[in-house]
Amino acid sequence: MSDREELRANEQAALQEVEQTSAALRERARATLGVTGDENTESFRSLVRKHNLSYYPMVALGLLFVTGAFQSYAFTVLTPEISRTLGISIAAIVGARALYQLAIAIAPLPIARLSQSRARRAMLCIVTGVVWSCITLMTGLVTSLVALIVILCLDGLATGSVVALHAPLIADSYPPAARVRALTAYTAIGTFGQALAPLLVGILASVAGLSWRGVFLALGLTSLLLTLCAIRLRDPGFGKWDSEQLRASVHEEHGEPADSLAAKDVALGFWEICRRVMLIPTNRRVFAGFAVYGVLTVPLGTFISVFLDQRWNLGPGERGLFFSVFFGIGVLALIGYGGRGEKQFRSSPARVLRAAGFLLAGAVVFIAVGGVMPAFVPMLICFGVAGACIGLLQPMLGISMLSIVPAHMRPHAQALAGIFVAIGGSAGALLLGGIEDQYGIGGTMVAIAVPGVIGAFIIASAGTFIESDLDRMIDEVVEDEEIRRVEQSGGRLPLLACRGINFSYGQLQVLFDTDFTIDDGEMVALLGVNGAGKSTLLKVISGIGLPTAGSVRYRGQEITYLDAERRMRLGITQVPGGRAVFGPMTVVENLRSYGYTMAKHRGAVDSAIERCLEAFPRLAERRNSLASTLSGGEQQMLGLSKALMLRPRLLLIDELSLGLAPVIVGQLLDMVRQINADGTAVVLVEQSVNIALNLVDHAYFMEKGEMRFDGRADELLARDDLLRAVFLHGAGAAR
Numbered sequence: 001m002s003d004r005e006e007l008r009a010n011e012q013a014a015l016q017e018v019e020q021t022s023a024a025l026r027e028r029a030r031a032t033l034g035v036t037g038d039e040n041t042e043s044f045r046s047l048v049r050k051h052n053l054s055y056y057p058m059v060a061l062g063l064l065f066v067t068g069a070f071q072s073y074a075f076t077v078l079t080p081e082i083s084r085t086l087g088i089s090i091a092a093i094v095g096a097r098a099l100y101q102l103a104i105a106i107a108p109l110p111i112a113r114l115s116q117s118r119a120r121r122a123m124l125c126i127v128t129g130v131v132w133s134c135i136t137l138m139t140g141l142v143t144s145l146v147a148l149i150v151i152l153c154l155d156g157l158a159t160g161s162v163v164a165l166h167a168p169l170i171a172d173s174y175p176p177a178a179r180v181r182a183l184t185a186y187t188a189i190g191t192f193g194q195a196l197a198p199l200l201v202g203i204l205a206s207v208a209g210l211s212w213r214g215v216f217l218a219l220g221l222t223s224l225l226l227t228l229c230a231i232r233l234r235d236p237g238f239g240k241w242d243s244e245q246l247r248a249s250v251h252e253e254h255g256e257p258a259d260s261l262a263a264k265d266v267a268l269g270f271w272e273i274c275r276r277v278m279l280i281p282t283n284r285r286v287f288a289g290f291a292v293y294g295v296l297t298v299p300l301g302t303f304i305s306v307f308l309d310q311r312w313n314l315g316p317g318e319r320g321l322f323f324s325v326f327f328g329i330g331v332l333a334l335i336g337y338g339g340r341g342e343k344q345f346r347s348s349p350a351r352v353l354r355a356a357g358f359l360l361a362g363a364v365v366f367i368a369v370g371g372v373m374p375a376f377v378p379m380l381i382c383f384g385v386a387g388a389c390i391g392l393l394q395p396m397l398g399i400s401m402l403s404i405v406p407a408h409m410r411p412h413a414q415a416l417a418g419i420f421v422a423i424g425g426s427a428g429a430l431l432l433g434g435i436e437d438q439y440g441i442g443g444t445m446v447a448i449a450v451p452g453v454i455g456a457f458i459i460a461s462a463g464t465f466i467e468s469d470l471d472r473m474i475d476e477v478v479e480d481e482e483i484r485r486v487e488q489s490g491g492r493l494p495l496l497a498c499r500g501i502n503f504s505y506g507q508l509q510v511l512f513d514t515d516f517t518i519d520d521g522e523m524v525a526l527l528g529v530n531g532a533g534k535s536t537l538l539k540v541i542s543g544i545g546l547p548t549a550g551s552v553r554y555r556g557q558e559i560t561y562l563d564a565e566r567r568m569r570l571g572i573t574q575v576p577g578g579r580a581v582f583g584p585m586t587v588v589e590n591l592r593s594y595g596y597t598m599a600k601h602r603g604a605v606d607s608a609i610e611r612c613l614e615a616f617p618r619l620a621e622r623r624n625s626l627a628s629t630l631s632g633g634e635q636q637m638l639g640l641s642k643a644l645m646l647r648p649r650l651l652l653i654d655e656l657s658l659g660l661a662p663v664i665v666g667q668l669l670d671m672v673r674q675i676n677a678d679g680t681a682v683v684l685v686e687q688s689v690n691i692a693l694n695l696v697d698h699a700y701f702m703e704k705g706e707m708r709f710d711g712r713a714d715e716l717l718a719r720d721d722l723l724r725a726v727f728l729h730g731a732g733a734a735r
């Protein structure tokens with residue numbers, strides 16, 4: 001066995017050890033994350049005692065949630081009065097609330113960014129609590145639509161913090177076995193606030209006889225007091241009860257102490273994390289669910305308020321009481337659900353999502369029936385049942401989403417969920433506004449059933465993916481830690497390792513569980529028939545395409561979701577097939593563009609250009625010609641010059657020889673050999689088997705998106721069963 005092949009064998013053994021540990025730990029990891037397959041749950045109290053926890057984070061965050069509810073629901077209940085005093089139409093107020101939703105949508109993103117690298121979520125929560133209280137106070141002082149819009153936008157920005165921070169903070173404050181209950185209790189406290197706020201509004205407006213301005217001032221002061229109760233809130237750090245425990249289990253499996261460095265997460269950038277969160281199939285459906293939740297919770301409140309005013313002639317006090325009952329029933333439902341939800345989640349997280357779909361469908365049907373009910377009490381019952389169903393949706397969707405997202409990405413997931421709630425809210429405001437114009441307020445209540453039922457089906461369908469998404473999250477953390485361990489204990493890993501890659505173009509899956517490795521300084525060939533998925537695999541390596549499953553590791557680091565541009569800076573360069581040059585630019589301008597991608601200084605770029613022109617005299621002759629006027633071979637030379645300019649650690653070459661005369665191909669291949677001899681690892685994707693196998697020792701062969709061969713190039717030549725399928729290009733001669 002050659003040295004190179006022996007090295008490969010050792011590296012494969014190290015990777016296999018990683019895979020075996022991941023598989024062995026999966027069940028244990030699921031139990032660590034609270035998914036045990038049975039319904040036995042320990043009481044919340046005993047969990048709190050056992051882990052020396054406190055109820056404080058849950059209660060403090062719940063109280064902060066309540067402060068936000070005050071402003072929002074006072075506004076909902078008092079909409080008719082505000083509209084009359086300021087002389088603003090209901091449509092303008094609904095429009096202003098759409099802007100408020102927009103602010104809620106935007107705010108979570110910077111908040112998630114602020115808490116991405118440092119765990120300072122608790123501090124941000126307290127600050128926004130204070131901001132909220134001030135905004136509620138200031139609402140009582142507005143005199144015009146513009147001031148109202150400013151206040152609502154500021155309120156929306158502060159509300160964004162709740163979306164991005166509260167639920168991830170709860171998730172990190174309690175172990176997975178208690179999370180559904182902790183999240184439900186937090187939501188119950190918040191919902192209780194939503195019940196209390198309209199009741200308080202009602203009492204302040206009718207019993208105490210305050211004007212709507214007085215009501216806001218009183219509520220602002222109450223909010224400030226509640227915020228002070230949360231002042232002792234502290235951030236427990238990212239993933240204390242899940243990712244960090246999973247990491248520790250890797251070391252326990254091998255009987256070694258955990259390494260403190262291991263706590264560091266691989267640093268994905270802000271948008272990369274958002275993109276990663278969006279790639280999880282369960283999340284995409286849950287987000288659709290949040291959009292419908294937005295329709296139900298945002299504009300609906302305003303319309304119900306108007307509905308009660310117009311259809312049932314209720315004054316502010318009675319409307320306040322109505323919303324109190326509406327949310328009060330939600331609180332009761334949440335109290336009843338906490339333990340049951342924990343059991344559901346433990347036995348199968350998919351059940352939680354199916355139940356959420358069912359509840360959403362129930363909610364919209366009851367709202368529709370309530371909207372056309374001719375008698376008052378049955379109408380009240382219908383809305384009460386709907387309130388109970390809606391109240392449960394948030395913790396159900398929240399826990400499903402948070403449990404499949406790595407800890408440090410949870411604020412981003414929450415932020416995205418908030419955006420979808422806002423999109424749903426804004427779209428709902430427009431849609432319901434239009435329907436109200438046409439069919440009146442009762443018609444609006446009925447119309448809500450259409451998006452609701454569609455959303456219900458989408459949420460329920462997310463249950464199909466959640467178990468595999470959970471396992472994927474577990475594998476990601478465990479594999480990451482195992483790789484670190486293997487490296488630190490002296491094991492050698494390949495320069496690049498793709499494991500279990502699945503890739504789809506929309507619904508069309510083209511890579512299936514594909515493995516691929518290449519070592520430092522090695523040159524390998526990637527062969528296969530047309531459409532086998534070779535170019536797609538290169539896209540996954542260079543970051544142009546993101547896989548739906550599997551991992552890409554480069555120099556031991558996970559780079560699966562890293563931007564293509566960042567990978568290029570890390571030393572991965574792709575020379576795409578065909579004539580991948582900028583046609584309207586000259587040869588030198590093309591070369592300069594490669595150099596500036598790396599932000600090198602001008603002198604370095606100039607000398608790199610001279611190096612390329614020396615290596616390819618044909619290009620030197622045509623240095624000032626437009627790239628579009630070059631021949632196919634010259635264009636390939638220009639493409640290959642990218643490697644000479646950037647001197648990457650790993651070069652991916654797609655179809656270098658396609659459609660070129662043998663003499664040109666010979667020149668290009670000489671250059672590839674030279675680049676490789678200078679230390680760059682090269683992946684050569686080729687149609688022509690003899691060209692490829694003459695250059696490399698190790699080869700891969702793909703068929704229909706699967707890796708069918710991974711071994712020595714001369715062994716591949718003996719595999720007629722595989723090569724018969726390919727356009728052989730004279731493989732016999734090579735043999």
Ligand SMILES: Nc1ncnc2c1ncn2[C@@H]1O[C@H](COP(=O)(O)OP(=O)(O)OP(=O)(O)O)[C@@H](O)[C@H]1O
Binds near residue numbers: 505528529
């Ligand atoms: N952008 C795209 N959108 C949809 N399908 C695509 C896209 N690009 C490639 N495909 C499909 O994915 C499959 C794999 O394509 P890919 O280009 O990776 O194969 P290949 O092995 O590189 O083929 P070739 O040697 O012909 O370039 C093919 O069925 C192709 O039709």
